[in-house]
Every structure is written in C-alpha cells, then in structure tokens.
Amino acid sequence: MEPRGATLPVAATAAALLWFGIAALATPFDHDESQYIAGAWFSSHLLIYRDFLYLQPPLHAWLFAPLAVGFPGRMLVAMRLATAACALITLLLLHFAQRRAGISRASAALATAFIAATAAFQFTASVTRNDMLPTMLATLAMLLSVIALQAGGRRHWFGAGLFFGLAVAAKLNFIPLGAAVGGFALLARPRHAAWLALGALAGLAPMLVACALAPAAFFYGVVTFAASGPFAWYAANGAGDELSWGEKFGDLAKYLWRGPALLSLAAIIAHGWASRGRAGPPERRLACWMIGGGLIGAALPTPSQLQYVMPLLPPLGLALGFMLDDARAWPRRARPVLIASLCLSAVPGLLPATRHVIAMAGHGSPILAASDHARWAGAQVRRLTGDDEIVTLSPQQLVDSGLNIDRRFAPGPFVYRTGWTMEGAEARRIHAMIPATLADLDRDPPEAILVGYEMGTRKLPLRPDDSLIAYAKRRAYRMLAMPDGVGKLYIRPSRR
Known part of the structure; x- marks a missing residue:
C-alpha cells in the first residue's frame, strides 16, 4: 500500500x-x-x-x-x-x-x-x-x-x-x-x-x-546604488512620482x-x-x-x-x-x-x-535562441577581428558567446545610465563604466560593441545605448544586425 x-x-x-x-x-x-x-x-x-x-x-x-x-x-x-x-x-x-x-x-x-x-x-x-x-x-x-x-x-x-x-x-x-x-x-x-x-x-x-x-x-553596489540609482533614473525620465x-x-x-x-x-x-x-x-x-x-x-x-x-x-x-x-x-x-x-x-x-x-x-524557446545568437556573435567577432574583446550594456546576450566581456560593464545598464551621480575617479576605482569615462575605451579599443537592447521604453524613454552607438560610429565600426532583429553588433575596423 x-x-x-x-x-x-x-x-x-x-x-x-x-x-x-x-x-x-x-x-x-x-x-x-x-x-x-x-x-x-x-x-x-x-x-x-x-x-x-x-x-x-x-x-x-x-x-x-x-x-x-x-x-x-x-x-x-x-x-x-x-x-x-x-x-x-x-x-x-x-x-x-x-x-x-x-x-x-x-x-x-x-x-x-x-x-x-x-x-x-x-x-x-x-x-x-x-x-x-x-x-x-x-x-x-x-x-x-x-x-x-x-x-x-x-x-x-x-x-x-x-x-x-x-x-x-x-x-x-x-x-x-x-x-x-x-x-x-x-x-x-x-x-x-x-x-x-x-x-x-x-x-x-x-x-x-x-x-x-x-x-x-x-558599499556602493549593495547600499549606495540601491538608495540612489533608481530614484535618479526615474527622475531623469520624468517618472519620479511612480x-x-x-x-x-x-x-x-x-x-x-x-x-x-x-x-x-x-x-x-x-x-x-x-x-x-x-x-x-x-x-x-x-x-x-x-x-x-x-x-x-x-x-x-x-x-x-x-x-x-x-x-x-x-x-x-x-x-x-x-x-x-x-x-x-x-x-x-x-x-x-x-x-x-x-x-x-x-x-x-x-x-x-x-x-x-x-x-x-509556436516560435521556439527565446532562451535557446538567445544562446544561439550569442554563439553567432562570438563567431562573427573572432572571424572578422581575430580577437574576442567586446563591450555591451546587455551582457546577458553574450555570456554564451565565448567572447571576453569588458568587466566594467558587469552591472549591465544600471550604473551606466545614472553615471552623472558619481565622479569619473570613483567609477574607475570601483571598475564601473559611465558615459563620462567612455573615452577610456580608446586606451585599448574593444573589437566589438553590442547595442540595441537598451533603447528605452514608453515609461522610461531615455536610451542608454545611444552613447555607445555614437562611440562606435565616430570610430568607424562596421554594423552587423543580430539574428534576433533587435541587436546591432558593431565590429572594429580591421587592422590587418
């Protein structure tokens, strides 16, 4: 029984x-x-x-x-x-x-x-x-x-x-x-x-x-950011009352x-x-x-x-x-x-x-698709540049790519999009990237930049990816469309 x-x-x-x-x-x-x-x-x-x-x-x-x-x-x-x-x-x-x-x-x-x-x-x-x-x-x-x-x-x-x-x-x-x-x-x-x-x-x-x-x-990551970052971002988008x-x-x-x-x-x-x-x-x-x-x-x-x-x-x-x-x-x-x-x-x-x-x-798993797209991006970057350095505000799109994601972008978009709340020296000290320090990339330019996933929403319309797109265009990076139709992969001009 x-x-x-x-x-x-x-x-x-x-x-x-x-x-x-x-x-x-x-x-x-x-x-x-x-x-x-x-x-x-x-x-x-x-x-x-x-x-x-x-x-x-x-x-x-x-x-x-x-x-x-x-x-x-x-x-x-x-x-x-x-x-x-x-x-x-x-x-x-x-x-x-x-x-x-x-x-x-x-x-x-x-x-x-x-x-x-x-x-x-x-x-x-x-x-x-x-x-x-x-x-x-x-x-x-x-x-x-x-x-x-x-x-x-x-x-x-x-x-x-x-x-x-x-x-x-x-x-x-x-x-x-x-x-x-x-x-x-x-x-x-x-x-x-x-x-x-x-x-x-x-x-x-x-x-x-x-x-x-x-x-x-x-203390910045666990305490300070939680107490200030969301308020600064919502206020900048005109949504502070929410x-x-x-x-x-x-x-x-x-x-x-x-x-x-x-x-x-x-x-x-x-x-x-x-x-x-x-x-x-x-x-x-x-x-x-x-x-x-x-x-x-x-x-x-x-x-x-x-x-x-x-x-x-x-x-x-x-x-x-x-x-x-x-x-x-x-x-x-x-x-x-x-x-x-x-x-x-x-x-x-x-x-x-x-x-x-x-x-x-009806359409397949979005997670399996994202994993496949990451591997596609990795293959393209290695084929076109012979290297694997990449930056992005959307690291979740790249962890399966085999590429080396810049550690300064580990927090995704969150610190970057409210970068005006800290000084450049502080950002460098805690290994964070903000718009004011974006030019630091020129010391060792990345082989690729992935954008397109931080383009604002109806409630929060500011677009953190815009500054990365501008950086890539000013330096003549070549754009490839990601297979999902959303992302854009910018490839550094060939040095060979």
Whole structure:
C-alpha cells in the first residue's frame, strides 16, 4: 500500500519539475536579469567587488558561477534550469514545514499548490534572478525553526539562523523576515535566541568577507546604488512620482492579487481576528510573525516589482495550511467555497507563464535562441577581428558567446545610465563604466560593441545605448544586425 500511496506525491513533484523547466525555457529575458547573469559569469573567473562591480549581495553570483564553467555556451539554459530546481525544492520544503507543524497532508498540499500558483512564484521560478535562491534558503530556515520549536535543540536554532543569514547574503529584502523570527524567538524561546543570532552571523559571513576585500565597491553596489540609482533614473525620465509610497503600496496589492496570495492573506487575517481569543500553537504564531516580516521585506525595495513579494510567500503558505485545517470545523460549505475561490484566484497568477509556454510551442524557446545568437556573435567577432574583446550594456546576450566581456560593464545598464551621480575617479576605482569615462575605451579599443537592447521604453524613454552607438560610429565600426532583429553588433575596423 505504501508505494501506491506515494504515487500521487511523486507524480505531482514530477509534474511541477516539468512545468518549471518548460516555463524557464519559455520565458523571455527579464530586463533586470542582465546583472545576475553577468555577476555569475564574471564570478567564474574574477573576484566579486574587488575585480568587478556587482549591485547585489554576493551569494547568488557565487553559487551560480560554476554553471559558467560547467556549461560553456549553454550557461543561460543552465542558470534558468537551476532556478527552476530551486523553485521545486522550495515547494518541497514548504510542504515538509507544514507537515512538521502538524498540518494535514491534504491541507499542506493545497497550501503549497496555491503558493506555487502566485504570479510572483511563477515568475521568479522562470528567470535568472537572486530571488528564488534566498526564498529556498528562507523556507529551509522556516522548517528548521518549526523543528526547533518542537525539539528545542540548539543546533536547530543555529541552523535556522544560518539559513536566514545565507538568504540575506543573497537578497537584502529578506532581512525583515529573519528579524521577525529573531523577535519571535526572543519572546517565545529567549534561551535559544542567541543560537539563532549566532547562526545568522555565520550565514552572513560570506557577505562580510566580500565586504572586507573591497569595502568601497561593496558599499556602493549593495547600499549606495540601491538608495540612489533608481530614484535618479526615474527622475531623469520624468517618472519620479511612480516611486512614491502610495504607488508602492498600490503595486504591492496588485502583485498579491495576481494569484492566491492576496485572498490568502485577507482570509488569514480575518480568521485570526475571529479566533483572537484562542491561544494557537507556537508554529502558528511563528508564521504570523514571519508574515509581518515578509510584508515589510516586500515593501522595502524601490521601485516595487513582482518578485519582491517572495519573502512573504513561505510563511503565508504555512499560515494558509493551518487555516485550511481549521476550516474543516467551519460551516458546511465554507471550506469548499474558500478552496474554490483560491483556485479561481490562481488563474491570473498562472496566465503569464502559460502564455509564454504557448508562445514557445509556436516560435521556439527565446532562451535557446538567445544562446544561439550569442554563439553567432562570438563567431562573427573572432572571424572578422581575430580577437574576442567586446563591450555591451546587455551582457546577458553574450555570456554564451565565448567572447571576453569588458568587466566594467558587469552591472549591465544600471550604473551606466545614472553615471552623472558619481565622479569619473570613483567609477574607475570601483571598475564601473559611465558615459563620462567612455573615452577610456580608446586606451585599448574593444573589437566589438553590442547595442540595441537598451533603447528605452514608453515609461522610461531615455536610451542608454545611444552613447555607445555614437562611440562606435565616430570610430568607424562596421554594423552587423543580430539574428534576433533587435541587436546591432558593431565590429572594429580591421587592422590587418
């Protein structure tokens, strides 16, 4: 009977893995992927912050860097599939945490599925960003916190802190989530809170080491740029009002609505208020504390984006599992109505990924195509110049080319497009390129320049690529159209 009983979970796991893998290949590039892909690529042969600028904590770049070595020419695909694997592991850990907390198998499965159906989870599972990795680490930390509440072991509290610290070393907006667990531990388990804190310090160690090796570049990339760069860019585009707190909260509600998250959160709050006089188990209180921390973490980054709600999803899943179990005691039809409503709310969360998969069936994978186009560009540059030096504000388009991307362009367009916010000397010191230092390329001119992917949008019309195009034209670079019809590859005049 046991193998037969395991059939459904195994089938569901296999189906989820297949779905995330397909969606990862079907989803077009997200604009912000450039810095994460480039960060991992450069980390495979250079030291982060010391040798190139990175605008995030280091852990994601370090853990994904081996994919550049192990899958040359197919790094884009490898990174997408690795992210999809992290998504599946996250869901398994969420299910295990619920089961360990005493939630029934059916409620745990439903809650896990509803979290998976949110637009934030679907998107984050399908692109190469530093959001799914810390979500996986934080979910493991949540599981260990649940075990620690039951077993009381110091090693479990230390382990929980360790993985919360590692999550922060990958993404800073997980700080409030870990802090919420720390606050809960101080009140509920004060004797063990120190072990949680020690674990967190151990988890933060990689980031602290990176900071010590290159403090100026670290603080600019991880702190200063986040506090100034987006505001400067939006203001320059006449869109500064979109970064107000009112816009931020409106965006946050919109992102939660895209999937079952908003309805789940509202139902959990209403259920908690209705049962406020009853003492719940510590695992439930832990979930409530973590939901508060997750909401703060979701609201902190600017501008607000869909993936920033990820710190909220693991504790939301745990609390939803508890509520679905409680709903068995509700009036007869209340639980089926709730489940049906959650199923209906999942539709907008699944629509974008579904559209991408349908598009791939008709036109092929955009990621496989981008990888092929990168190799085409590499072949053209080597054939026409005999060398491999290239610069671009879109490094994600070139990591599979085999070309040597100038390390000063590792942050993609982000530092370059707000280059007026720093002096040229500072840019050179932290290995960044800005328009004011573009003439530095003349000391050792690149063999090629790739442009065309940073040409502005309706909301943000400024075109960072324009200055690179002007540089190439002034120096008589020859233009080749990329196979995708978007990019333009400028080749240096032959010196032979």
